[in-house]
Amino acid sequence: MTDLNLLYEAILKGKQKSAVELTNAALADNVEPKLLIDEYMIKAMGEVGLRFENQEIFVPELLMAGRAMKASLNILQPIMKNSGQKTSIGKVVIGTVKGDLHDIGKNLVASMLEGCGFEVIDIGIDMDSEKFVEAVREHNADVLGLSALLTTTMPYMKTVIDALRDAGLRDKVKIVVGGAPISAGFASEIGADGYGETANSAVTAVKNLLGLGK
Amino acid sequence: MTKLTPYDRLKAVLDGENTKNLDRAPNLNILMFFAAYYINAPFGKFCTDYKTLVEGNLRCVEKFDIDVLSTMSDPVRETADFGTELDIPEDELPHPKRVLLPNIEDVQNLQLFDPLKSVRILDRIKAIELFKKERGDEYPILGWVEGPLAEASDLRGINDALIDVIDEDNEELFYELLEKCTQEAIWCAKAQVEAGAHIIGVGDAACSLINRDLYREKIVPYEKRIVEGIKQAGGIARLHICGNINHILEDIATVGFDIVDIDWMVDMKHAVEVMQGTGAVINGNIDPVAVVLNGSVSDVKNAVYKCRKEANGRAIISAGCEIPKFTKHENLLAFAEALYEQI
Known part of the structure; x- marks a missing residue:
């Protein structure tokens, strides 16, 4: 054995x-x-x-x-x-927002989420709001993760959240944001549901939002 | 106290003078997006046209009392000259359309380039020459090269490079990549010193992401060679690693840099102590976003005072990384004022 x-x-x-x-x-x-x-x-x-x-x-x-x-x-x-078994505990679409080419933080969070049993759809870097909306709709995501490293690109997170609202999807998906310049205050200001300061805390935020606890 | 020229102020600190004995500590704030925005130039033009870069920097250093004329713009100058095709958006950071070395074996075909026959490094060299023509030795002129791990990351993609650095299966090929990046960095650094640069910055951002053993065993030997190359050419060597480098400070101290930048999450007091006796001067470390961008004038001044107290006259005071594009002018003016004020 x-x-x-x-x-x-x-x-x-x-x-x-x-x-x-x-x-x-x-x-x-x-x-x-x-x-x-x-x-x-x-x-x-x-x-x-x-x-x-x-x-x-x-x-x-x-x-x-x-x-x-x-x-x-x-x-x-x-x-x-x-054999008809469930292969994940939840579905997360993740990407870095438009204008931002940094993907290491996003990749770490994606890796940790996969490691914890989530199905992760990584749509990449420099993504506009339409791409996020499309991906959330297509994959019927439980959670959307938005990443930004630059202070110039972080406001675009709100654009994505607004686009989800306009598309009628905002109430169907939880949104978690993260990246070096992001704070809990900023997350709440733009209407995100959660915030991850580190890869681990992003996973915790996702789990809490889906009622999966620890 | 006599007002020093920016060059003399920096030189005094590098010669071991306590900044309390000078008119103020030097201010080496990094300007890239901010400088382009200040002169209303698209960032893509700032990165590709040395005259625009020079104008942006000259106007900013005068307005905001900054002590360095910088040629920093983006991390993919060497990457482009190695042969990577870039996307250069009008007002965003230039970036590779696709990585040049998708497989580590591709390193065997990587050719070094002559900086004087290149495109993007030559543009930087022309910026140095123009700074020199405009201001002579009044300001220190800062040239720039990418460090071995940073350049390897630009050529391979950050994810693959960070796996290469630890993956024993492809160790020899990864060393070949580091070797080529190092030889090119030395070549580019020498060309920039010969053009008139006083300082050569070495950007090796990815090093904050690796463990201490990997940094010491795999990266330090290459960084040492770049520093030796800069010094042999007559330049001052400056290291810039974004992010938290508390765990590798002791090893950085062995490399031989003259100036070591520290980001806001590094402990200033500890960093100054670690560099004591090594000949290196710490440069940092105000939070560029929480304080410089989002703070008030008094937040900026208080952060500068705090930093000065922690450094106790033994550091250059700047933001830990680039001054953000939309920083309020009053905040950057307050930064400079706080360096002169009694605390």
């Missing part, structure tokens, strides 16, 4: 190849995909988030862990879908 703790370790250490091998080995042992995800992979990413928050690890380690997690999920999710 495969030692499943090794899968936890592989994701924690960002070892993509090992994570894939262990996932395949566990499936060969008839271990349920949901058990692998809930009991080992999500827990590993939770630990990654904690270590990142405490500055025990930095962005490269977090990206490597996210990459390993995604590689394993790519094996498990089709199997779960085929």
Whole structure:
């Protein structure tokens, strides 16, 4: 039998190849995909988030862990879908707003959300309000994450929120904003539902807004 | 107290003089979007036309009592000259249409370029020459190169570069990329000093995102070579890393920079102590958004006073990063005034 703790370790250490091998080995042992995800992979990413928050690890380690997690999920999710199982705890559309080309913060949040069991649709950088509206509608998103690093682009977050209102979607999606110049005060001023100062707190905000608690 | 020229003021601090013995501490605030906006020029033009960049900076330093003539505009000058096709919007930051090295193996085909036969670095060199012609040695002139990890990130894309830096599978190819970025940075730095730049800034922003061991083992050796190159050419070496660098300050102190910029989240007092005896002077670290952009005149003045007290006369006082485009003029004037006032 495969030692499943090794899968936890592989994701924690960002070892993509090992994570894939262990996932395949566990499936060969008839271990349920949901058990692998809930009991080992999500827990590993939770630990990654904690270590990142405490500055025990930095962005490269977090990206490597996210990459390993995604590689394993790519094996498990089709199997779960085929057997009619739910593959995520919620759907999040995320992007960096128009005029802003910074994507590292957004990528970290996306990686952490995936690691916690969300389906993430990353629409990229420099996105205008129409693209956000389209993506929320098309994917029936539970949450929209808006990112901005520049003080010149952060006001565009309000433009996106207004566009969602005009499209009749505002009440159907929760909005979380984040990025270096963003504050809780700014988030509330522009009518966002939540704010994440760090990647981890963004995930917490998303969970709280969807009533998933801790 | 005798009013010094900006060059003499900076020189005195770099020679070890306490700023309490000078008319004021130097002010090296970074102007890019703000300078373009101040002269009503589109930012794309500021980045691509050295005359516009020079005009913006000259008018701002006089109005806002800033002590440096800067050639900073955007981080993709070398990236473009390496061969990356850029999108240069009229009033936004230039950026690659697509990364030049989508696969790490592509580094083997990466060719160095001659700065004097380039486009975007040559434009920077022309800005330096024009500053020199206009102001001689009254102001220190700041040239700029991208540091090894920053340039690697621009050529590979930040996500891939941050995986490259830790991924043992492609270590040799990543070192080859750092080596090429370093050789080019030295070449560009020397050309800028020869054109008249007194200071060469080295922007290595991505370093705030990596752990201390990676920075020390993989990046410091390359940064050291760039600093040696700048100094051999007769220039002053300045490091700028945006973000939180508290965790790598001790290693930065070993590189040999003359000026080390710190962003607002770095502990000024601690940073000054770490650099003590190394020959490096700290430059920082007022919050550019919460204070300079969004604060009142008194918020700006209080932040400058606080910074001066923490530095105890042993630092250059500036915002931690670029002055935001829509900063109120009264705030930037207050910044300069607060450097002269008794505290």
